[in-house]
Amino acid sequence: MYPCLWIYTAILFFTGLVWAGPRDVLSGLARIVLTEDALITDYILVSGPGPALVNSALVTAISILVLRASREPLNGMSLVVIGLMSGFSLFGKNPVNIWPILLGSWLYAKSRKEPFGKYAATGLMATALAPVVSYIALDNGWGTPASGVLVGVLIGFIMPPLSAYTYKVQNGMNLYNIGFACGLVAFILVPLMSSMGADPTTYYRWATGYDHIFAPMLAALCLLLILAGLFFCKRPVWAAWAGYRRLLQTSGRAPSDYLRMFGAAPVLINTGVNGLIGMTFILAGGGELNGPTIGGILTIMGFSAFGKHAFNIIPVMGGVFLGSLVMHWSLNDPAVQLACLFCTTLAPVSGYFGWPYGVLAGFIHSSVVLYTGSPVAGMNLYNNGFSGGLVAIVLYATIVAIARHRKPVIQDQDYFDPLEHDEPLVPPDPQQLTEEDDT
Structure with a gap:
């Protein structure tokens, strides 16, 4: 899978470079880095499609290198991270504002005397609060670059323990757990900054008029993934399709690592199908394909390896x-177009309790998410994850107590240890089994 990820990164990079040219790409990247990135800041509007795609490629490459350097075994969550990072680097993340948060997660691992690989994915996803770093570092008259870096390191340091706790609270019903944890941190940071004289504001930079360009590109990518799953994973076509059909029968409740459960072929098919579904919803609803909506579609495609299916x-x-x-x-x-894509964080509600509850979850989420971004001034890029967590907590308790009386409980073994799960199992010694039977 790593060669496939590098090919995807190269496609992003060279498409952006051909689109704009080296000089325009460099000047566009400078504008991206120097922009305060609160929601919604569409990099396609800020600097053009070419620099935005190159920025996405650079952030994706950094993410792959971090995962490889941390010796993190490739799994479904790894693909989630790549989808998130490549998608959100079209509207909020750049190669500069993510590093302080990553440093904080690395320092947390060192303080615990544990391998960074255990927290690499969390550190990368915690860059949802990268706009906080950009705002503090770039805001004239209030913050400084040094204070921005310091706050970013603090965010990265506290996110691993906080996200582990919030994961339990939501009982696996909200796939964007890090978004919920980042929302809690933002609800503390933004009032603190405002009390100290800051004045963070929400932006609505939203590009239009690119459907005729991005729709064919995105459709081609999705079809390529489906064909790769069917014909290029060293499995018979019938076996790949059968695996995908089995994947469709799962609830998607976290943790659901589809890459480990079904292999690469069904996951690639699922990724392509889900991407086409997301694009269809946007275009059929009269929406726009731009940085934020493409980022939402790429997020759905990433989570196709960890809980989401049609x-x-x-x-x-x-x-x-x-x-x-x-x-x-x-x-x-x-905001509603983004809600239509990111509401799929509540897919486990539909998969576990049934489709009517999924419809109810999406109905409630579509309104809740419109009001959760304002108190934090758009500083949490995963705003739908925060609102999804609120909806999941309320719906889970209500459905379990009143309607279904089914109570899935997160257990300790759900927090899989890569060493524990990835090392090959040693078959038991037949002689030892015989001796135990005799005893």
């Missing part, structure tokens, strides 16, 4: 569509 995301997305019919907002509003 049967558990469509009901939740349908709930958002249903909300557009009865509520005072439109499906083509920018």
Whole structure:
């Protein structure tokens, strides 16, 4: 899978370079780095498609190198990280503002005397709070670059223990657990900064008019993934398709590592199918393909290796569509378009309790998410993860107590240890088994 990830990164890089040219790419990257990145800051609008794609390639390459350097075994969560980092580097993350948070996670691992690989994925996903680093470092008259780095290191240091706790609270029903944890941190940081004289504001930089360019590119990528899963994974076509059909029967409740459970072929098929579903929802609803929406589609594609499939995301997305019919907002509003994509964080609700509850979860989430970003001034890029966590906590308790009386409980073994799960099992000694039977 690592060669495939590098090919994907190279496609992003050279597409952006051909699109804009080296000089325009460099000047565009400078504008991206020097921009305060609060939601919604579309890098395609800030600097153009070429520099935005190159920025995505650079952040993706950094993510791959961090995972390799940490000796993290490739699993479903690794693909989630790549999808998140490549997607959100189109609207909020850049090669500069992610490093302080990564440093903080590395320092946490050192303080615990544990390998960084255990926290590498968490550190990368914690860069959801990268806009905090950019705001403090770039805000004239308030913050400084040194204070921005310091706050970023602090965020990276506290995120591993906090995310481990919030993971238990949500009982695996919110796939964007880090987003929920980052939302809690942002709810503390933003009032603190405001009390000290800062004035963070929410942005609405939203590019339009790129559907005719990005739709064919994205569709080609999805079809290529489906064909790769069917024909290029050294498995018969019928076996790859059968694996995908088995994948569709899972609930998606975290942790659901599809790469380990089913292998690469069904995961690639699932990734391509989910990407086409996300793109169809955006275009059919009159939305735009730009940095944020493509980032949302890439996030869905990343989580196709860890919990999302067609049967558990469509009901939740349908709930958002249903909300557009009865509520005072439109499906083509920018925030609602993002909600339509990122609401799939609640896919386990649909997969575990049934599709009607998935529709209910999407319906509620579509309104909750519109109000959770303002108190934190857009500083948490995973705002849908935070609102999804709130909805998951309320719905889980209500459904279990009133409707279904089914109580999935997160157990210690759900926090898989890479060493424990990836080392080959040693077959038992037949002679030892005989001696134990005699005893």
